[in-house]
Amino acid sequence: xxxxxxxxxxxxxxxxxxxxxxxxxxxxxxxxxxxxxxxxxxxxxxxxxxxxxxxxxxxxxxxxxxxxxxxxxxxxxxxxxxxxxxxxxxxxxxxxxxxxxxxxxxxxxxxxxxxxxxxxxxxxxxxxxxxxxxxxxxxxxxxxxxxxxxxxxxxxxxxxxxxxxxxxxxxxxxxxxxxxxxxxxxxxxxxxxxxxxxxxxxxxxxxxxxxxxxxxxxxxxxxxxxxxxxxxxxxxxxxxxxxxxxxxxxxxxxxxxxxxxxxxxxxxxxxxxxxxxxxxxxxxxxxxxxxxxxxxxxxxxxxxxxxxxxxxxxxxxxxxxxxxxxxxxxxxxxxxxxxxxxxxxxxxxxxxxxxxxxxxxxxxxxxxxxxxxxxxxxxxxxxxxxxxxxxxxxxxxxxxxxxxxxxxxxxxxxxxxxxxxxxxxxxxxxxxxxxxxxxxxxxxxxxxxxxxxxxxxxxxxxxxxxxxxxxxxxxxx
Numbered sequence: 001x002x003x004x005x006x007x008x009x010x011x012x013x014x015x016x017x018x019x020x021x022x023x024x025x026x027x028x029x030x031x032x033x034x035x036x037x038x039x040x041x042x043x044x045x046x047x048x049x050x051x052x053x054x055x056x057x058x059x060x061x062x063x064x065x066x067x068x069x070x071x072x073x074x075x076x077x078x079x080x081x082x083x084x085x086x087x088x089x090x091x092x093x094x095x096x097x098x099x100x101x102x103x104x105x106x107x108x109x110x111x112x113x114x115x116x117x118x119x120x121x122x123x124x125x126x127x128x129x130x131x132x133x134x135x136x137x138x139x140x141x142x143x144x145x146x147x148x149x150x151x152x153x154x155x156x157x158x159x160x161x162x163x164x165x166x167x168x169x170x171x172x173x174x175x176x177x178x179x180x181x182x183x184x185x186x187x188x189x190x191x192x193x194x195x196x197x198x199x200x201x202x203x204x205x206x207x208x209x210x211x212x213x214x215x216x217x218x219x220x221x222x223x224x225x226x227x228x229x230x231x232x233x234x235x236x237x238x239x240x241x242x243x244x245x246x247x248x249x250x251x252x253x254x255x256x257x258x259x260x261x262x263x264x265x266x267x268x269x270x271x272x273x274x275x276x277x278x279x280x281x282x283x284x285x286x287x288x289x290x291x292x293x294x295x296x297x298x299x300x301x302x303x304x305x306x307x308x309x310x311x312x313x314x315x316x317x318x319x320x321x322x323x324x325x326x327x328x329x330x331x332x333x334x335x336x337x338x339x340x341x342x343x344x345x346x347x348x349x350x351x352x353x354x355x356x357x358x359x360x361x362x363x364x365x366x367x368x369x370x371x372x373x374x375x376x377x378x379x380x381x382x383x384x385x386x387x388x389x390x391x392x393x394x395x396x397x398x399x400x401x402x403x404x405x406x407x408x409x410x411x412x413x414x415x416x417x418x419x420x421x422x423x424x425x426x427x428x429x430x431x432x433x434x435x436x437x438x439x440x441x442x443x444x445x446x447x448x449x450x451x452x453x454x455x456x457x458x459x460x461x462x463x464x465x466x467x468x469x470x471x472x473x474x475x476x477x
Contacts, residue, residue, distance in 0.1 A: 004110070007056075009056070009112065010045060010048070011095075012064065013060045014088075014117070016278075018278055019279070021330060021332045024364065027367070029277060034119075034283060038075070040116060040119065040277070047127075056072075057079070059097065060084065062084050085246065086241055089252075091253045092221060092257035096211075108208060111206075113204075114201075128170050129145060133204045133268040141205070141264050142209060142213060143266045143267070144268075146159040147274045148269060149196065157199040161197065162174030164195055165195065170268050175267040178199065178259060179199075199255075201255075210258070217261040224247075224248040224249040228242045228249070236475055273286075281345075300320070300321075303322045303323070305321050306324070306326070308321060309341070335361040372474070374390050386455070391416070393448050393450065396473060398469045399419065399469070399470045403437075403438065405437060405458060405461065407434075409433050409454070414451030
């Protein structure tokens, strides 16, 4: 009998705030290179690829769909499918949608569900843990993966094992129950007991078994999610789940909906390094540190500091710390965070405060990523704005016009093909073109290297919503 491949299911629609200002709603941490030169999403996709794995099934939202395809292309991985969630409804509806999609082609197959923002340095050890869970999953067990605790952590849920594991070698063993995030005293007690693991939120089960579990324990999700999948519409290689039935699905996690109610559970211990980078303190622990416990990234300098994280995310912005102890300092071009390391989990309070005062830094990233590339504002005045725009090779902006602004484009790298009205021409480095107010226009990159231009906008209103699109290869509104 031919054994089908494992189908990775990567969940990457989240917008965590605990790593602000680097992670924001418009560009969350899974798409950022936090630890090395690959993003967390790319590292996750690579970890769940290779022999025995099918192409990954991705669940994300409309805002991130082109970031997903771009980052997968950079590492040479073709997705099996990309499902677009109309809105976030937590992990249970997302996993059920993935199972219903896979049921069409491989109902007996296994699906390995994982968040896309975890750090697992030892991919070989992770693969060994997955392999250890495969027999139990093929027998119809719902397998989860638990991390051997390295310290008393209050930011994670725990898994209570059914008895003393003896050791933490990778094998499927009994799982007694799920435990909510504890306080510090209870966390220390569980670590000392030796019969608890951190809940990694990673699962392995057959398509058939998880569908049966949903029908038994969360039947109310079946109809709306099934309708959302069946009524979904293909869009440029994506499948947009139907928004109306999707909105009827309960907003609930897979733990609450199914796992905590099921009686066919197993857990595979994982004793190697792992982190969900749930806060800047976790980034500090996962980073390379000197003998004083100092971790630096980018143009940052630490002088007589201890147990401190200094990061600069702008190559022209120097961050210097003198005599700091247990401090986190993260500098972005538009925002700086300075916090006591012991209060790293409270960064979301800063985001809430910024949202209250309507600061764009609360959710918007300095670089605005688009299907064709990205742009960033360099200078904003009362009636003018200066942007740097980067267009990917072969990409094109929409054919558009503006009611309230004119634009002046200066190409500084590469060559642009520019349409202004009926005129189409190539504009090379150090050449410029003027787009009058109201004129229909478009820019394209016909080359094989990124094209960079400086755009100077002038007018009474410079908002991104002043766009009338006539043609768009990315099918945006």
